[in-house]
Amino acid sequence: MTVLKLARASLWNRRTTAVLVVCSIALSVALLLGVERVRTEARQSFANTLSGVDLIVGARSGPINLLLYSVFRMGDPTANVSWASYETLREHPRVAWAVPLSLGDSHRGFPVLGTTAEYFEHYRYRQGEPLALASGRIFDDVFDAVLGAEVARKLGYREGQRIVLAHGTGAISLTHHDDKPFRVVGILAPTGTPVDNTVHISLAGMEALHIDWRGGAPLPGYRVGAEQARDMNLTPSSVTAVMLGLTSRRAVFQMQREINTRRDEALQAILPGLTLQQLWDMMRVGEQALLAVSALVAVVALTVMLTALLTGLNERRREMALLRALGARPWQIFALVLGESLVLSLAGALLGVLLLQALAWGASGWLGGQLGMTLQLWPPTWREAALLAGLIGGGVLAGLWPAWRAYRNALVDGMTIRM
Amino acid sequence: MTAPAALHMADVRYRWHRRAPWAINLPVLTLAAGEHVFLAGPSGSGKSTLLALIAGIAAPQAGQITVLGERLTSLSGARRDCFRAEHLGIIFQQFNLLPYLSVLDNVLLPCRFSRRRRQQAIERDGSPEAQATRLLGRLGLAADDVLRRPVTALSVGQQQRVAAARALMGAPGLVIADEPTSALDADRRAEFVTLLVQECQAASAALLFVSHDLSLASRFQRSVSLPDINALSPPAALASSGPHTQGAATEHSTLPGSHGSRP
Numbered sequence: 078m079t080v081l082k083l084a085r086a087s088l089w090n091r092r093t094t095a096v097l098v099v100c101s102i103a104l105s106v107a108l109l110l111g112v113e114r115v116r117t118e119a120r121q122s123f124a125n126t127l128s129g130v131d132l133i134v135g136a137r138s139g140p141i142n143l144l145l146y147s148v149f150r151m152g153d154p155t156a157n158v159s160w161a162s163y164e165t166l167r168e169h170p171r172v173a174w175a176v177p178l179s180l181g182d183s184h185r186g187f188p189v190l191g192t193t194a195e196y197f198e199h200y201r202y203r204q205g206e207p208l209a210l211a212s213g214r215i216f217d218d219v220f221d222a223v224l225g226a227e228v229a230r231k232l233g234y235r236e237g238q239r240i241v242l243a244h245g246t247g248a249i250s251l252t253h254h255d256d257k258p259f260r261v262v263g264i265l266a267p268t269g270t271p272v273d274n275t276v277h278i279s280l281a282g283m284e285a286l287h288i289d290w291r292g293g294a295p296l297p298g299y300r301v302g303a304e305q306a307r308d309m310n311l312t313p314s315s316v317t318a319v320m321l322g323l324t325s326r327r328a329v330f331q332m333q334r335e336i337n338t339r340r341d342e343a344l345q346a347i348l349p350g351l352t353l354q355q356l357w358d359m360m361r362v363g364e365q366a367l368l369a370v371s372a373l374v375a376v377v378a379l380t381v382m383l384t385a386l387l388t389g390l391n392e393r394r395r396e397m398a399l400l401r402a403l404g405a406r407p408w409q410i411f412a413l414v415l416g417e418s419l420v421l422s423l424a425g426a427l428l429g430v431l432l433l434q435a436l437a438w439g440a441s442g443w444l445g446g447q448l449g450m451t452l453q454l455w456p457p458t459w460r461e462a463a464l465l466a467g468l469i470g471g472g473v474l475a476g477l478w479p480a481w482r483a484y485r486n487a488l489v490d491g492m493t494i495r496m
Numbered sequence: 497m498t499a500p501a502a503l504h505m506a507d508v509r510y511r512w513h514r515r516a517p518w519a520i521n522l523p524v525l526t527l528a529a530g531e532h533v534f535l536a537g538p539s540g541s542g543k544s545t546l547l548a549l550i551a552g553i554a555a556p557q558a559g560q561i562t563v564l565g566e567r568l569t570s571l572s573g574a575r576r577d578c579f580r581a582e583h584l585g586i587i588f589q590q591f592n593l594l595p596y597l598s599v600l601d602n603v604l605l606p607c608r609f610s611r612r613r614r615q616q617a618i619e620r621d622g623s624p625e626a627q628a629t630r631l632l633g634r635l636g637l638a639a640d641d642v643l644r645r646p647v648t649a650l651s652v653g654q655q656q657r658v659a660a661a662r663a664l665m666g667a668p669g670l671v672i673a674d675e676p677t678s679a680l681d682a683d684r685r686a687e688f689v690t691l692l693v694q695e696c697q698a699a700s701a702a703l704l705f706v707s708h709d710l711s712l713a714s715r716f717q718r719s720v721s722l723p724d725i726n727a728l729s730p731p732a733a734l735a736s737s738g739p740h741t742q743g744a745a746t747e748h749s750t751l752p753g754s755h756g757s758r759p
């Protein structure tokens with residue numbers, strides 16, 4: 078008890094150094110846990126981009142390519158899925174629902190997705206959360222559009238806004254569908270998924286845009302006005318991909334094989350969760366490197382502590398000799414220094430967790446809105462607890478060295494106060 | 497004599513490591529209970545080593561050390577540490593005080609390490625704080641502002657007096673002073689020694705006062721020269737002169753202030 082009080086007074090006497098050491102440990106802990114948490118959250122939110130969809134069907138290319146263009150609107154499909162195939166899939170006894178996806182147009186850089194109203198019903202993200210409307214309604218008319226949260230926010234659109242879609246997916250497009258403007262009827266709540274960046278229109282609307290087009294270009298001398306288009310057959314001849322929900326999840330592999338081996342059209346089906354995982358694994362190296370760097374920062378912080386303790390030891394040699402003369406045992410001197418490293422590591426870890434929590438709290442709105450992440454730090458995961466324990470353990474381990482030196486000094490110095 | 501001798505050393509030999517020559521080779525050294533002895537020895541004559549042995553911080557390779565009736569040489573290291581806390585008061589040459597404690601807390605330290613000394617302070621003065629204040633007062637540090645001042649703001653002379661008060665807390669049987677006056681001005685030395693002797697007398701504590709300043713010796717009941725009693729074996733290469741003069745010669749050649757306890 079006595080020695081503890083003295084240790085506290087002694088540490089307080091060296092508080093500037095101690096505070097700096099604690100801060101450096103705290104920063105490294107915040108970085109280490111932050112990286113770990115963002116890494117897990119990013120993977121989680123990535124894996125949560127799409128759920129409740131059993132299969133995605135597209136033209137035969139590669140699973141990751143299909144996932145990229147159908148879900149993330151990145152890259153281009155090699156071919157389409159014919160309307161006949163879509164209808165066959167929809168009528169298949171194992172299929173509960175089939176939502177067609179039609180891509181290829183954009184609005185000021187944001188991709189346009191042509192789909193059916195069922196999309197809003199069946200698309201799920203996170204743990205099966207459905208899409209929700211922040212305002213308005215889903216599309217009903219041919220020229221209605223529903224905006225993702227981010228589209229509306231970035232472009233400052235509200236309901237009733239008239240927008241002109243552009244052909245192609247580049248940010249700057251030379252061909253605009255300015256003859257058939259759309260009207261914003263609804264805006265979705267933020268999800269943290271690519272849905273936020275998408276302009277949703279009906280499949281019929283998508284078809285109407287291109288009704289006077291052939292082979293990727295407007296037919297010269299042939300114009301169909303918006304009102305005229307309404308009365309025409311707006312069933313498309315093909316779609317980009319189809320999302321399927323099966324009657325039973327157990328049939329998913331069987332269904333996948335069945336689609337992959339179809340002879341009438343070269344199609345492939347992927348399990349979105351599995352392919353998302355594959356895609357994430359490709360980024361694992363970067364993820365690991367990030368973690369390694371933050372672990373190194375933690376090592377640096379512990380080295381700072383070690384330096385401070387070892388330097389302090391020289392100044393404290395007379396303090397130790399005095400304590401010895403007063404009756405302190407050599408192991409008490411050892412415990413004094415080791416205990417100090419424990420206190421510094423613990424304080425650093427605690428402050429680091431608080432710091433990260435404060436940061437997460439301060440940035441929660443932004444993270445939720447931008448990335449769809451929730452940085453909930455309490456309770457910590459096993460991995461985080463292990464990282465914290467590892468850091469504190471490392472701190473104590475580092476403290477063994479100065480503690481042992483102090484112990485040696487206590488034995489060797491005797492009552493001499495060496496300067 | 498009813499009380500046991502404050503210190504009795506017989507045939508004590510000590511060296512720092514196995515190849516080193518003996519740093520201490522002491523046939524006999526005795527302090528009666530309450531006796532005040534001046535131990536003269538130039539720097540490097542093994543004073544610090546001798547004090548470490550008496551305090552039980554180091555253990556001799558041969559011989560017996562008995563302090564206040566307790567045979568130190570048959571105690572474990574931990575027991576010796578405990579004994580030191582309970583029965584010894586120690587004053588260093590300088591830097592006696594913990595800079596992060598107040599004057600009062602510095603003086604109270606022995607009572608924190610030893611229940612016995614705390615108890616004795618309470619019996620004598622009612623509380624450890626009262627005894628600390630009394631001792632400080634007798635040593636001329638009564639003013640309240642001195643007690644509250646950070647110890648680093650005290651003069652060296654004041655610091656040494658605080659150290660003396662601390663050494664006397666809780667009635668130790670033996671006070672060891674390791675050149676406590678060497679950092680003081682000449683006119684302050686005599687004053688400090690007078691106070692220290694007087695207070696040891698009042699506390700009926702034996703005092704072993706080590707110094708190389710022979711002018712102080714007259715204030716003690718007895719004076720002992722360490723080179724005279726410490727039979728150091730001469731290094732083989734320099735065996736031509738006698739052991740005592742040899743010891744003195746090597747000690748004088750060491751730089752003043754350096755502790756030549758490790759040859």
